[in-house]
Structure formats: structure tokens, C-alpha cells
Amino acid sequence: MIPVYVLSGFLGSGKTTLLSNMLKYLQxxxxxxxxIMNEIGDVNLDGLLINDEVPVAEMLNGCICCTMxxxxxxxxxxxxxxxxxxxxIIESTGIxxxxxxxxGITNATLEADIELRLVTTVVSAPHFLALAHRERGKSLRLIKExxxxxDLILLNKxxxxxxxxxxxxxxxxxxxNQHVKIIETVRCEIDMGLMFNSIHRESEHYDQNEQQHPSIEKTNEHSQHHTHNHVMTYTHRFNGVVDREKFEKLFSKIPTEVYRAKGVVKFAQDQEYYLFQFAYREIEIVKINPQQSVEPVAVFIGEHFDKNQIQRSIQELTNIN
Structure with a gap:
């Protein structure tokens, strides 16, 4: 049986970092x-961080758990x-x-020798705490699900x-979740031997012939309707290089309704490509050396934000004097 590992967790919690760590260990x-990588938008940027030797199937423009x-x-x-x-390994979109x-995985197990081995949810400790103190909101309900x-929670950051x-x-x-194992992490650093060996659910906990994962048993009393219809995305493709100082200032005053953004930009200062990640009001920018053709693009994810406002702000970045 080929084991299937699912990586879950809200936007910006650290799933892609965990995925990179897992792949290095396995190789x-x-x-x-x-x-299998799922993005709610139409661009798979996280795939740029994966070694070319690893086969990747992309599922874009939808949420893996419902429309796809x-x-x-x-x-x-x-x-x-x-x-x-x-x-x-399946990395699902954060929503x-x-x-x-x-x-969806269970349907596939009926036709192939694969089994769902572990569902890992990455939780950003500071973000979850902030949402929990507000005690309401659709994002909090989704994270709770x-x-x-x-089966395993990485309490990250x-x-x-x-x-x-x-x-x-x-x-x-x-x-x-009374039965889950919780491991505290920074940048999702974890002993991978734990992930791939000792944390697995024992097979006697559920009937393999029924192909039902324990996670289904412990959540079937909860509402199964979709909890992320409030989420929207905006994808912007750059038509030129970007001024780095203006770019960083943009994210210092971006609407609070935008809680995740990522993309690839080419800065005017050095004509190099950079991958950026924005989450919880913090931005990380890393120089990359793409081995393939890369389209400078930015994807914004949030709740009912003004797309036109974001578009205008982004367009100003390429108006370099």
C-alpha cells in the first residue's frame, strides 16, 4: 500500500515549509x-520551491475539498x-x-493500493490565539474543523x-481534539522519524475494508457544509519590473481584509527574481534562481476586499520614473 499524507492548515501557517522539510527527509x-498541490488561485507558486526531481500534480482554481x-x-x-x-503527499489550500x-481520497482507495496514513494540521500559534480571543468569525470556524x-498538529511559530x-x-x-498529538515547532522543524513512523494510527482503530479514516469518525458530528465561501482571490500579473521600496511599503498599508499574499516579482534594482510570502501582516522576500520560465505574478487571498483598490496599488509599483 502506498501511504498518503495530507497537509492541512490555514493560509500562511507553514504547510509549504513542512512539505519542503518532508521531501528533503524522504529523498x-x-x-x-x-x-499533489492545490491552490485556490490560478497560479501554483509553492511549486517553485520543490525539487524538479519530485513529480508534482497541480490542482488550481478551486478548493480541493469541494468543487475539485x-x-x-x-x-x-x-x-x-x-x-x-x-x-x-497532498498539500491542500489553506481554506x-x-x-x-x-x-475524495477514500474514493481513490477503492481502485488502487493506497491508504490514507496521516492528516497533519499546521496551526500558527499567534494567529490562532488572536482569532480565538475574538471568539467568532468564519476563519476561526474553518481552522477548528x-x-x-x-491526527497530528504542529503548533508552529x-x-x-x-x-x-x-x-x-x-x-x-x-x-x-482530545486524541491528537501536538508538537510545538518553529518553521515546522520536526523529527521526521516521528511523522513517518511513530504517529501513525494503528490499523485496528478502524476497519481497513471500510476505508474510513479515524478523522471522519471524530468529526461526523460537526457540520459538513462549506465554511469558506467568504474567501476571495485576486491574481495580478506584472507587466514590468517593480520598485522594491514601493513594493514593501504596499504591504505595510494593505487592507486588513487581505490576510495572505504570495508571488514572484522582478525588482528594478537588480533585475533578479524574488519569491515573496505575506501572512499575518509580515512579509518575507527571498531571491530565487528559477530553472524554468517564470511569470512575475502576485496572488492575494482574503475576505471581501476591494480588488480594484489592490489592482490600482499594484499598478503604481511598475510606474517607475
Whole structure:
């Protein structure tokens, strides 16, 4: 049986960092992994961070757990038959409800020798704490569903909170999922031996013939309707180089309704390509050396923000005197 690992977690929690760490570990240990990546927008930027040797199937322009659920089953089967990998990792978009994603995987297990092995949810400790203190909001409800579906939780970015606040978050997580294993991390650094060996659910916990993952059992009492209809995206393709100073200032005053952005830009100062990640009001910019043709682009994700305002602000960046 080829094991399938699911990476869940809200936008900007650290899933892609975890994926990169997993792939490095697997390749160092002689394994042949394959990846399915889902983006709510029409561009797969996280794929630029993956080694060219790793087969990647992209699922764009939709959420893997609802509008693309049937596509997930067929994509999984095609990858299984075409590549015959040792392990398949699915990185879902940050607004996916893993419960419905699990159903899509289950359909594929009826036709191929694959099994869902582990659902890992990455939780940004400071972001979850901030949302929980507000005690309401669609984003909080979605994150709670992602927590309830998890076999393993990586409580990430713990370096940004005091011990008191970390313990408060852990208590909330344990109330939402009494059986989950919680590991505190910074930049999703974890002993991969734990992920791939000791944390797996024992097979006797559920009937393999029924192909039902324990996560389904423990969440079926919760509402299964989609909780992310409020999320919207805007994709902007740059028509020239960008002034770096103006670019960084843009994100210092971007509307609070935009809680995630990422993309590739080419700065006028050095004519080099950079990958940027924006989450929780912080931006990270890293120089990249693409081995393939790259289109400078930015993807913005948020709740009911003004797309026209974002478009105008972005266009001003390329008006360099």
C-alpha cells in the first residue's frame, strides 16, 4: 500500500515549509515521493520551491475539498499509476476542510493500493490565539474543523508567543481534539522519524475494508457544509519590473481584509527574481534562481476586499520614473 499524507492548515501557517522539510527527509532516505498541490488561485507558486526531481500534480482554481473533490480522486489515481511513488503527499489550500478531502481520497482507495496514513494540521500559534480571543468569525470556524480532523498538529511559530500563551493555545487545541498529538515547532522543524513512523494510527482503530479514516469518525458530528465561501482571490500579473521600496511599503498599508499574499516579482534594482510570502501582516522576500520560465505574478487571498483598490496599488509599483 502506498501511504498518503495530507497537509492541512490555514493560509500562511507553514504547510509549504513542512512539505519542503518532508521531501528533503524522504529523498535523503532513498524514497520516491510525489506531491499533489492545490491552490485556490490560478497560479501554483509553492511549486517553485520543490525539487524538479519530485513529480508534482497541480490542482488550481478551486478548493480541493469541494468543487475539485472528484478531480482529487482522479488526480490521485493518475499519479499512482503513472509514477508509482513510494509516498504521496497532498498539500491542500489553506481554506480546505480536510473532512471532505478525506472523502475524495477514500474514493481513490477503492481502485488502487493506497491508504490514507496521516492528516497533519499546521496551526500558527499567534494567529490562532488572536482569532480565538475574538471568539467568532468564519476563519476561526474553518481552522477548528482543520484541527478536529487532524491526527497530528504542529503548533508552529511558537517562538512568537510566551510560554503562558502557548499553554493557553494547547489547552484550546486539546478541547477541540482530545486524541491528537501536538508538537510545538518553529518553521515546522520536526523529527521526521516521528511523522513517518511513530504517529501513525494503528490499523485496528478502524476497519481497513471500510476505508474510513479515524478523522471522519471524530468529526461526523460537526457540520459538513462549506465554511469558506467568504474567501476571495485576486491574481495580478506584472507587466514590468517593480520598485522594491514601493513594493514593501504596499504591504505595510494593505487592507486588513487581505490576510495572505504570495508571488514572484522582478525588482528594478537588480533585475533578479524574488519569491515573496505575506501572512499575518509580515512579509518575507527571498531571491530565487528559477530553472524554468517564470511569470512575475502576485496572488492575494482574503475576505471581501476591494480588488480594484489592490489592482490600482499594484499598478503604481511598475510606474517607475
Amino acid at each position: 535523503l532516505n532513498g524514497k520516491r515521493p510525489a506531491v 473533490r472528484e478531480d482529487l480522486s482522479s488526480t490521485l489515481l493518475n499519479l499512482y499509476r503513472r509514477v508509482k511513488p513510494d509516498i504521496i 480546505a476542510n480536510p473532512l471532505e478531502l478525506i472523502e 482543520q484541527i478536529r480532523c487532524a 511558537t517562538d512568537q508567543l510566551t510560554t503562558e500563551y502557548i499553554n493557553e493555545v494547547k489547552n484550546m487545541l486539546e478541547k477541540l
